Amino acid sequence: MLSLACTAQAQRIITAGSSSTEIVCELGLCDKIIATDRTSLYPPQMQSLPSIGYRTSITAEGIISLEPDVMILEKDYVNDVVLNQLKNAGQKVLVVENNSNLEDTKLRIRQIAAALNKKPEGETLIQKMETELTSLAKKVAQANNTPKVLCVYARGAGNLQVAGNDTGFMIIEMAGTQNAVPEISGYKPLNAEALINANPDYLLFMASGLESLGGINGVLKIPGVAQTTAGKKMQIIAIDGVKLTNWGPRLAEAALEIFEKTH
Numbered sequence: 001m002l003s004l005a006c007t008a009q010a011q012r013i014i015t016a017g018s019s020s021t022e023i024v025c026e027l028g029l030c031d032k033i034i035a036t037d038r039t040s041l042y043p044p045q046m047q048s049l050p051s052i053g054y055r056t057s058i059t060a061e062g063i064i065s066l067e068p069d070v071m072i073l074e075k076d077y078v079n080d081v082v083l084n085q086l087k088n089a090g091q092k093v094l095v096v097e098n099n100s101n102l103e104d105t106k107l108r109i110r111q112i113a114a115a116l117n118k119k120p121e122g123e124t125l126i127q128k129m130e131t132e133l134t135s136l137a138k139k140v141a142q143a144n145n146t147p148k149v150l151c152v153y154a155r156g157a158g159n160l161q162v163a164g165n166d167t168g169f170m171i172i173e174m175a176g177t178q179n180a181v182p183e184i185s186g187y188k189p190l191n192a193e194a195l196i197n198a199n200p201d202y203l204l205f206m207a208s209g210l211e212s213l214g215g216i217n218g219v220l221k222i223p224g225v226a227q228t229t230a231g232k233k234m235q236i237i238a239i240d241g242v243k244l245t246n247w248g249p250r251l252a253e254a255a256l257e258i259f260e261k262t263h
Contacts, residue, residue, distance in 0.1 A: 010069040010116060014052060017074025019098055019248035021046060023109055024072065026125050026249045027118040035066050037077060041242050042250075060085035072112055074098050098247060100168045102133075105247050125249060132252035133174065139259060140176035147262045150180040150200035150230070153187060154209035157222070160190040168245030172204065175258035192224030202262050203230045206241030237261045 013032045015021040021040035024033060030043060038054040040046045050066065052058050060082045063071060070092040073083075086093050094115045096108045106126050113122025151169035153161040163169035164184025172179065180200035181188075203219065213219050216236045225231040239261075243254045 012067060012069045013116075014063055014066060014068040014071045015040060015073070016052065016058065016071070016077040017096075017098060017246075018042065018242050019105070019108065019246040020072050020074050020096060020112060022246070022248040022250065023112050023125075024116070027113055027116060027121045029116060029118070034068060035063075039077075039242070039246075042240075058082060060089065064089055064091065068092075070094065070115065072096065072115070100166070100170060100245075100247050102174075102247075102251070105129075105249075105251055109249070129249065129252050133255070136174065136252060136256050136259060139263075140174075143176050143259075143263050145263070147177045147201040148180040148199070149177045149202045149204050149258075149262065150195070150198055150228075151204045152190060152209065154205055154213055156212045157218070160222070161187040162190050162194070163187055168247060169204070171244065171247070171251065171255055172258055174251075174255040175262065177202070177258065177262050190222075192222075195222075195224035196227045199228050200230045201233075202235045202237055203228075204244075204258070205236070205238045206244055207238040208241050210236070210238040235262075 011032055012034045013024060013029065014035045015024055015033055016037040018039045018041065021033065021036050022042060025043055033049065035050040035052050036046050037052050037058065052062055055077055056079060058078050063086065071086065072094045075095055075097045094111065096111050097104060098108065109122050109126055113119050149172050151163035151172065153163055162181055162184060164181055164186055166185050167187060180198040216234060219225055219236050220231055230236060239254060239257055243250045
């Protein structure tokens, strides 16, 4: 955390990181966001705001010129040089982490809520999320199977990565499914032999990734897919990429969608 000196009077908020942007909106302050980064696509009205850029393209000058009261930035979205420049300029900055797990999501909500003087709203949001996850857990417990899911990060046929542990895709475990490649950490290139050996019941894509491959028919052309259970049964599914991997306030909604598509 770089600095935490926000006030209840914050009227001009800048965010970087889709999860944090959605949290600010869930706390009732969507209309106070004056600019955000390129990953913040939800709620849809965020897409009409001025953009501060994407990760390494974000500059201190661009942020300061917008005259924000406070900035809420996810760690690693803005480099340390820029953070130091913002600090030296006297800007109010909250840096939060996103480690793709439930406890971290709750901590991030509490940190942002405290910074914006919205602690009660933050606890209400957490309670709502926990209630939804408890309901989902009951459905998972009643299910009679635990399908194997291979999560694929795709940006066209020439850029296919398998998502292992320590990635945003591991929300699948909340949905009563298991990672088809538990031995992998991070992202690894997809190859036919590993795909066939993993033999997933389902292939899970971000919606934009599936579209980049030409839909289900395009996926079936990937070497090895046709030899898997997922390919034979055409069990190829997709979910909005931001909701799927950002571990934000729509976490339970994303997990439920995975459950419904795989059970």
